[in-house]
Amino acid sequence: MCADTTQTPDYKDTLNLPRTEFPMRAGLPKREPAWLDRWEKIGVYDRLRDKQGRKPFTLHDGPPYANGHLHIGHALNKTIKDMIVRSHQMMGFDARYVPGWDCHGLPIEWKIEEQYRKKGKNKDEVPVIDFRQECRKFAEGWIDIQREEFKRLGIAGNWADPYITMDYHAEAVIADEFMKFLMNGTLYQGSKPVMWSPIEKTALAEAEVEYHDKESFTIWVKFKVVDTGDTTLDNAYVVIWTTTPWTMPSNKAVVYGKDISYGLYEVTGRPEECWARIGDRYLLADNLAADVFARARLDDTMYRRLCDVTQDDLAKIQLQHPLAGAEGSNGEWDDIRDFRAADFVTDTEGTGFVHCAPSHGMEEFELYRDLGMLEQVITYNVMDDGSFRADMPFFGGKYILSRKGGEGDANKAVIDKLAEVGGLLARGKIKHSYPHSWRSKAPIIYRNTPQWFVSVDRKLDDGMNQMGDNIRERALRSIDQLVKWTPPSGRNRLYSMIEARPDWVLSRQRAWGVPLTCFTKKGALPTDPDYLLRNAEVNTRIKAAFEEHGADVWYTDGFKQQVLGGIVNPDDYDQVFDVLDVWFDSGSTHAFVLRDREDGTDDGIADVYMEGTDQHRGWFHSSMLQACGTIGRAPYRNVVTHGFTLDEKGNKMSKSLGNTIVPEEVVKQYGADILRLWVAQTDYTADQRIGPEILKGVADSYRRLRNTMRFMLGSLADFTEADRIDPAEMPRLERWVLSRLAELDEQVRKGYAAFDFQGVFSAVFNFATVDLSAFYFDVRKDALYCDGDTPRRRAARTVLDILFHRLTTWLAPVLVFTMEEVWLERFPGEDSSVHLVDFPDTPTDWRDPALEENMAKIRRVRRAVTAALEVQRRDKVIGSSLEAAPVVHVEDAETRDLLATFDVDDLCITSGLTVTADPAPAEAFRLPEIEGVGVVFEKAEGAKCQRCWKILPDVGRHAHPGVCGRCDTALS
Structure with missing residues (x-):
């Protein structure tokens, strides 16, 4: 008999509807700080270190400068590091992370000088120790600020005890590492062209240089041919082209190419405004002659080619500087210029001839060094502030750059004088990529100056020669044999740099840094064997003094007598006051962090170094050179590299363009987890883009993922172990989910081990949103909501519990705040945290490909x-x-x-x-x-079941009104 359906009850309260207080709106900006406080209160990082029997895994932090608020590159960098550390910890390692800061060097010193200039104060009038203390105080302030900014991004680490390069122990170790080069014979003082910042008055490393477009003067200059014995060539002109007119007063030679076709050309006509004269004869590379004459305003009817100029002809030529014999020159440029072939000359640009000022160009320097002729060609015409020496005729006191870094008056003065004496054929301007100081943003120059170098090619007799006899060999073999590169292109980048690099310039003419702790013998030459004092006892005294007082002690009165007394006569030696290249500081961190700290490594080698691609010429590079000289090999096993962060259109970010994305603003608007999710979704190995629209897309992905987690929480509200069912008893739909989980577990672990966060997140996200939310959850909602205590519902909830433990832990390294929230919703407790657990083991026999x-x-x-x-x-x-x-x-x-x-x-x-x-x-x-x-x-x-809403023929035929048979059973 049919039940009466006229008065159908409301069955809503009989359904197993989801129950959770987990909100759909995350409210991350307001809620994340509470989780940070909680983690600090329960000591998550320290509790992880207490887990016994784990294999150590150490990511060594490349230190940022303590000199300003974080930018988006910092956020990307530290988030990737955090994901590496957290994922390895959850895969069973003891994953340690000691954050660090670089505190010495130009970036901080420049800030103090800026403060001085605003106050009308002269740095040179301040006692050096007082100045250094101001630099130290400045760095300390920014360390505290940056530490909180990094922590706000959810970065876990030993924040209570970071490493800081200006700590006394660090300074002592840096000095000690430098003295190892002193003792192994690779340190020497030499004079060669180095990248020099006239504004900052110091040498710069390649990593301290960036390239920007610059408009430069360009001139075509005539060198007169004299005394060849060939009337055809005598009084003709060799023409050179240069974009640095200021180097012309330092010219010592002109060089040509061995395999270039040259010709002698005669001017047969001219326009009114032209420096060329009818009858002038010019030696030019044939491939470039037409372009040179066009620059001189001569069309092809105004000149003719007279004859070939052979290599034999060129070998007979002697040249005169265009300023030779000029009135008032005092014979400065009267010497005959050297003229010879050189391998670096081409006929693709210029004139086919290259003017040489070996004091201001590395190729020219190396050419004359190899010829043993440096004494004849090296000049010291440019002072440390970029001005010409005061007694130079015509140009004394002229500046290459203005005091603010713009164009000085030297180029114009040189061009005007060359025009006055008839030395110019043409002039113009060119826009080209030019090196600038990373800190002052001003152009730099190449300047010959005495500096301290470490040789990368001198033989090392230090008992660590299994990787090579010198630093270069050890570095190249380390790159190929000991280090894994992510992406693999990083190997080629660093290998080519080290393969071709010159000796390492260690010295800087600054005040804030670790000094070059060495002494030179008075009256000796740098080439003399006893020029440098090499004494182990002296070195021990220096290191001990630095440990107790810091590097400032080097500048105190009587320090030389203190460390030399009783060993050698202090009066016989001069103390060196240059400071070390700051890249030597950071390159030495493996010694005072990995080697010396309790949370370092047993062998002083890091599992991972991870920085931006610019660090192939920076920290990766300096660390490699430094370690190869002191421990014989690279200080890392893996090098992971990320690209640069651009705006949404692919443009470089700059304040002037107004396209910068500030991490603090993203965190305020969306929360740190959204920023972290952006990192996980992007291919960090290439340049990435970020902007408002991209962040909106990331936030949408986050909401979809959050909805998946919320569904699981709601359906697991009262789940207990008594509800669990064995996988063998599950329906095939559930066993399919478990099979996918087993497949995904392998993918996640391999991805995290390979630092492939994009691959991991993409796989987990697609599984969560496509396989689960759009399919499995959609299908099983009916059973979860409407079934009674059936095996099907118990199986579905068992699978949801299994999913919960894997998704929360797999995503915890990325969404550190959200997964903690999800975890605590199910497992509240004073000491509970998802970051204290590991990825659960997933049985491989769950996998069922069929x-x-x-x-x-x-x-x-x-x-x-x-x-x-x-x-x-x-x-x-x-x-x-x-x-x-x-x-x-x-x-x-x-x-x-x-x-x-x-x-x-x-x-x-x-x-x-x-x-x-x-x-x-x-x-x-x-x-x-x-x-x-x-x-x-x-x-x-049929009729619509008032409980499950299915339309079925049996609705209304059961004890409970208006329901189907399945729902009637559930209600009973």
Whole structure:
């Protein structure tokens, strides 16, 4: 007998609806600081260190400068590091992270000088120790600020005890590492062209230089040919081209190419405004002659080629400087200029001849060094402030750059004088990429000056020669044999740099840094064997003094007597007061961090160094050179490199363009987890883009993921171990989820081990949103909400629990705040934290490739069905897929048999579904990409169950009014 359905009860309260207080709106900007406080209170980082029996894993932090607020590059860099450390910790390692700061060097010293200039104060009038103390205080302030900014991004580490290069122990070790080069014979004082900042009055390393477009003067200059014995060539002119007119007073030679075709050209006509004269004869490379004459305003009717000029002809030539014999020159330029062939001359640009000022160009310097002629060609015409020496005729006191870094008056003075004496053929301007100081943003010059160098090619007799006899050999073999590179292109980049690099310039003419702790013998020459004092006892005294007082002690009165007394006569030696290149400081960090700290490494080698691609010429490079000279090999096993961060259009960020993204502002608007998610979603090995629209997309991905986690939490509200069911007893749909999990577990672990966060997140995100939210959750909602205590519902909840533990831990290294929130929603407690657990082991026997293949076939059919029903919903034929009971025509017999073993109406979320082998009629819905499947829409027959909303024939025939048999059983 049918039950009475006229008065149907409200069954809402009988459903197993999700129960959770986990909000859909995250409110991250306001809530994240509370989690930070909680982690600090329960001491998460220290508790992780207490876990016993784990293999250490150490990422060594490349130290940022303590001199300003964080930019987006800092956020990217530290977040990647944090993901590396956290993921390895959760894979079972003791993953240590000691953050550090670089505190010496030009960036900080420049800030103090800026403060002085604003106050009208002269740095040179301040006692050096007082000045150094101001630099130290400045750095200390910014360390505190940056530490809090880094922590706000969710970066976990030993923040209470970071490493700081200006700590006394660090300064002592840096000095000690320098003295190892002193003792092993690779340190020497030499004079060669180095990159020099006239504004900052110091040498610069390549890593302290950046390239910007600069407009430069360019001139074509005539050198007169004299005394060849050939009347054809005598009084002709060799023409050179240069973009640095200021180097002309230091010219000592002109060089030509061995394999270039040269000709002698005569001027036969001229326009009114032109420096060329009719009858002038010029030696030029044939490939460049037309361009040179065009620059001189001569068209091809105004000159002719007279004859070839052979290598034998060139070998007879002597040249005169254009300023030779000029009135008032006092014979400064009267010497004959050297003229010879050189390998670096080409005929692709210029004139085919290159003017040489070996004091201001490395190629020219090396040419004359190898010829043993440096004494004849080296000049000291340019002072440390970029001015010409005061007694130089015509140009004394002229500045190459203005005091603010703009164009000085030297170039114009040189050009005007050359024009006055008839030495110019043409002039112009060129816009080209030019080196600038990273700190002052002013152009730099090459300047010959005495500096301290470490030789990369001198033989080392230090008992560590298994990787090579010198620093270069050891570095190149380390790159190939001991280090893994991510991405692999990093290997080629560093290898080519070290393969071609010159000796390392260690000295800087500054005040804030670790001094070059060495002494030179008075009256000796740098080439003399006893020029440098090499004494182990002296070195020990220096290191001990630095440990107790810091590097400032080097500048105190009587320090020389203190460390030399009783060993040698202090009066016989001069103390060196240059400071070390700051890259030597950071290159030495492996010694006082990895080697010396309790949370360092047993062998002083880091598992990972991770920085931006610019550090191939910076920290990766200096660390490699320094370690190869002191421990015989690279100080790292892995080098991971990230690219630069650009705006949404791919432009470099700059304040002037107004396109900068400040981490603090992103955190205020979205929360740190959104910034971290952006890092995880991007390919950090290339340049990345960020901007408002990109962040909106990231926030949308976050919301979808948060919704997945919320669904699991709601369905697991009262789950206990008593509800758990063994995988062997689960339906195939659940076993398919477990199979996917086993596959994903391997992918996640391999991805994290390879530092592939984009790959890990993409795999987990797609699984969570496509396999789970859009399929499995959608299918199992009915069973979860409407079933009673059935094996199917217990299986689904068991799978949800298994999913929960894996998704929260797999995503915890990325979304550190959100996964903590998710975890605490289920496992509250004073000491509870997702960051204290590991990735759970996932049984490999869950993997079932055959089941995955079968489910893929079923999902193809399902996709055709859901697409067909979407058309009916769009046309308002139905409001819900439960109103449908489609007929699905499937051509493939194997697929039909497979569908017969599944509850396909549940999988397609319909009230009924019929699979048939009959040919699909013409009106059947088809998807082009899914062949052999046609769907014919039919409405479901029966009444709507007032509890589960399925439309079924048996509704109303059970004890409880208005429900189907399944719901009646659940209610009973």
